[in-house]
Amino acid sequence: MAKAPAIPPAPLTPSRRTTILFGLALVAVLSFLALGLQWGQLLPHGGGVEIAGNFFAAAVQPAFTYEGSDFLPADAPAFLLKVGLALWRTLLYAVAAISLALVLGAVFGVLASEGFWQGRRGGAAVRLAVRWFMAVLRSVHELIWALLFLAAIGLSPAAAVMAIALPYGGTLAKVFAEMLDESSPAAANALHGLGARPLQVFLFGRLPRALADIAAYAFYRFECAVRSSAVLGFFGYTTLGLYIRQSFENLHYREVWAYLYALLLLVLALEAWSSQIRRRFVA
Amino acid sequence: MSSSPAFELAGVQVNLGGRPVLDSLDLRFVAGDMVALIGPSGAGKTTLLRVLNGVIAPSRGHLKMFGQNPADLAEARRRHLRADVGFVHQDHSLVPNLRVLQNVVAGGLGHRGFWSSLRLMIRPVRADLMRAHQLLERVGIGDRMYHRTDSLSGGQQQRVALARALFQSPHALLADEPVSAVDPARARDMIALLTTLAKEEGWTLIASLHDVALAREFFPRLVALREGKVAFDGPPQDLTESAAEAIYRLDG
Numbered sequence: 238m239a240k241a242p243a244i245p246p247a248p249l250t251p252s253r254r255t256t257i258l259f260g261l262a263l264v265a266v267l268s269f270l271a272l273g274l275q276w277g278q279l280l281p282h283g284g285g286v287e288i289a290g291n292f293f294a295a296a297v298q299p300a301f302t303y304e305g306s307d308f309l310p311a312d313a314p315a316f317l318l319k320v321g322l323a324l325w326r327t328l329l330y331a332v333a334a335i336s337l338a339l340v341l342g343a344v345f346g347v348l349a350s351e352g353f354w355q356g357r358r359g360g361a362a363v364r365l366a367v368r369w370f371m372a373v374l375r376s377v378h379e380l381i382w383a384l385l386f387l388a389a390i391g392l393s394p395a396a397a398v399m400a401i402a403l404p405y406g407g408t409l410a411k412v413f414a415e416m417l418d419e420s421s422p423a424a425a426n427a428l429h430g431l432g433a434r435p436l437q438v439f440l441f442g443r444l445p446r447a448l449a450d451i452a453a454y455a456f457y458r459f460e461c462a463v464r465s466s467a468v469l470g471f472f473g474y475t476t477l478g479l480y481i482r483q484s485f486e487n488l489h490y491r492e493v494w495a496y497l498y499a500l501l502l503l504v505l506a507l508e509a510w511s512s513q514i515r516r517r518f519v520a
Numbered sequence: 521m522s523s524s525p526a527f528e529l530a531g532v533q534v535n536l537g538g539r540p541v542l543d544s545l546d547l548r549f550v551a552g553d554m555v556a557l558i559g560p561s562g563a564g565k566t567t568l569l570r571v572l573n574g575v576i577a578p579s580r581g582h583l584k585m586f587g588q589n590p591a592d593l594a595e596a597r598r599r600h601l602r603a604d605v606g607f608v609h610q611d612h613s614l615v616p617n618l619r620v621l622q623n624v625v626a627g628g629l630g631h632r633g634f635w636s637s638l639r640l641m642i643r644p645v646r647a648d649l650m651r652a653h654q655l656l657e658r659v660g661i662g663d664r665m666y667h668r669t670d671s672l673s674g675g676q677q678q679r680v681a682l683a684r685a686l687f688q689s690p691h692a693l694l695a696d697e698p699v700s701a702v703d704p705a706r707a708r709d710m711i712a713l714l715t716t717l718a719k720e721e722g723w724t725l726i727a728s729l730h731d732v733a734l735a736r737e738f739f740p741r742l743v744a745l746r747e748g749k750v751a752f753d754g755p756p757q758d759l760t761e762s763a764a765e766a767i768y769r770l771d772g
Contacts, residue, residue, distance in 0.1 A: 429602075434634075441622075
């Protein structure tokens with residue numbers, strides 16, 4: 238029997254990957270140290286034990302009617318109706334905002350993609366300008382946009398919608414552009430080879446390949462928009478956040494949980510709907 | 521007519537990544553020629569097909585497609601030249617999540633304006649629909665017209681790609697390793713189909729093949745490439761066994 242060839246010696250230096258992993262772990266530990274984190278603080282102590290106990294005890298018995306009706310105005314709607322309306326308005330803001338964001342994302346995502354400019358002039362300059370503009374839009378968080386609008390024009394539904402639509406548009410454009418450019422160029426190249434114009438190559442060779450990913454990501458961002466819309470209530474918009482804050486300030490924890498469960502139900506419903514549509518795209 | 525040149529290459533050199541992939545090629549293919557391109561991997565077969573398709577410009581020398589040098593033309597005219605050449609890619613290059621029908625009618629894009637092509641791709645008129653179906657019947661998968669393309673087998677997708685080329689009504693068909701992914705029996709069927717269609721349509725057919733026996737059996741002319749140069753050009757009976765071995769030899 239022939240002797241097996243010798244196994245080549247393994248390199249003795251730690252591999253690049255190991256070095257990077259250790260480096261990342263070190264950065265994490267350093268950031269904990271810099272912040273002076275004390276994990277023990279996460280456990281309630283003293284009077285906090287009772288508050289935390291009350292709060293989490295309320296989780297298993299969310300409110301179906303108002304907690305403590307002493308200060309209720311005479312014309313207050315039934316509690317569940319109030320929850321339902323808050324949820325409905327949360328959804329409305331999210332739908333309006335994501336619709337605008339999708340238009341922004343589609344237009345600028347296409348303009349920022351490499352594939353769209355293949356076979357055309359002027360792509361580099363436009364792409365750079367669009368990518369910078371989108372980076373500016375999304376570098377400001379929706380809560381900060383809301384604050385800016387609040388300072389500039391006060392409480393207005395249009396301002397709330399724009400506060401979500403602008404950063405979401407920036408994010409959608411960036412991700413759409415990446416999805417368009419990461420999809421396989423094979424079909425697009427074939428269409429170019431059979432004499433199609435650049436716009437035809439893009440529309441019929443590139444876009445359809447990326448469409449399933451784009452739709453799935455748009456759905457995910459819609460879900461995020463619902464949460465953002467709820468949180469904008471903290472600034473006084475009549476979405477879930479407003480009532481969560483009010484109930485919280487009144488120490489009506491069971492009401493807080495009712496609102497939170499309502500939000501959870503909405504997000505789960507959206508998830509069920511989007512996964513159904515995703516299955517249609519994939520199958 | 522049969523002797524009018526479809527493709528002429530004079531001193532064509534193509535450099536990719538700083539080294540010559542094709543080196544001073546002089547070749548002439550006339551209308552109706554049926555040619556098998558053979559040679560080892562990396563010899564430049566795919567690059568030559570892409571040059572003939574007009575999507576890679578020679579670094580040196582020049583190419584004439586149907587009597588015209590694409591380098592002398594404006595882009596719009598170059599597109600029209602490309603529209604006259606069908607190409608069946610090794611990986612099919614179809615859009616997998618579109619229907620078979622849409623991939624087939626995409627072959628007509630080179631001849632359409634913007635609105636007409638939207639119509640063609642989204643809701644083709646009856647004439648286009650009938651033509652697409654007829655072509656799919658011709659390649660043997662008429663019943664798959666409304667299936668999603670990626671639900672078809674590799675061999676069937678190859679036929680979709682061929683139907684797309686037929687829809688294009690080209691003067692020439694280039695095929696890059698059209699049978700690399702199918703078993704020998706299906707490979708024979710595919711080459712028989714290709715050569716039959718080429719005869720019926722009067723195409724100039726140039727197909728790269730790794731199977732020399734198939735090439736000998738179906739093609740009246742073989743062109744062998746080795747290291748970017750023409751190593752053989754002639755009828756199969758002139759290619760001796762030892763010459764064929766030399767083309768595929770590993771050294772050098």
